[in-house]
Structure formats: structure tokens, C-alpha cells
Amino acid sequence: MLQCYVKTIHDRGAPLRNCFGFVDGTLCRRAKPKNNQRVLYNGHKRVHAIKFQSVATPNGHQTIPNFAGPFEGRQHDSMMLHETRMLRRPQRVSWAQGQSLCLYSDPSYPLGVHLVQTAFRDAHLIPQRQLYNQAMSEVRVSVEWI
DSSP states (O other): OHHHHHHHHHHHTTTSSSEEEEEEEEEEEEOSSOOOOHHHHTTTTTEEEEEEEEEESSSSSSEEEEEEEEETTTTTTTHHHHHTTHHHHHHOOOOOTEEOOOOETTTTTTSSEEEEEOOOOOOOHHHHHHHHHHHHHHHHHHHOOO
């Protein structure tokens, strides 16, 4: 099944040949609570919110094989990843033909064998890296829709 996802993502324009899905955190705004405001306050976005984390995979339509939450609004995406132990399953099942399969994310997640291939972050990118970032951004946009 993962190999099908890898092929679909690559066929849609991703330069990666081992990416089977996309992981991202989602912030859902909430009204300012009367008590415990700091728990829900997200300083980065400057709103009160709860957060969720999902992995999106392509199989003709958008699916969510892993959805976790809610988390406190102040929670960082990488901390949600750690708390959900989401990487334990990919570590067991995401090897194909001697190659490790991976999830792609935004730069807020740590790099690892199965997670995460992120965009290059330099002020002056060489053209190949700019093309890579653009291609992965176009394919990855589907996780943002969740």
C-alpha cells in the first residue's frame, strides 16, 4: 500500500522517490477561555486554539490514516509528533526494496530516516533547490486542506 502512495506522490510531480505521505499540525481557533488561558494560547499565531496532527496520504482522494489530538494550543508540532509516537509505525513498516520510506513535512518537524524531508531554507538557494521546494510545495498542499 505504501508503495502505491509513493508512486502516486512521485507521479504528481514530487522529486522524492520515497515519500508516502505528509504530516502537519492544524490549529483550530477557539474563543478566549475564562480560566487557564495560557494552556490554549498560541504565541506564534497570537490566538487561543487547540491543535491536531494528521498524516495525509494520496489514494485517489484525501485520506487521514493518522489523526491525533486535541493538544494544547501552545503545543509545538514536533512535540505533538513525539507525544503521539506517530513514527513508531513507519519505523516498522516503511521499508521497501532496501529503501526507507518517509513522510514529508514543513520545517517545524525534526529530520529523521522516516521523517522528515523538508524544504531547503537558505536566503540564496541554487536553482535545483528552488525547483525541489516548488515541486514539493505543490504536492504537499493537500495536507494543508485537512
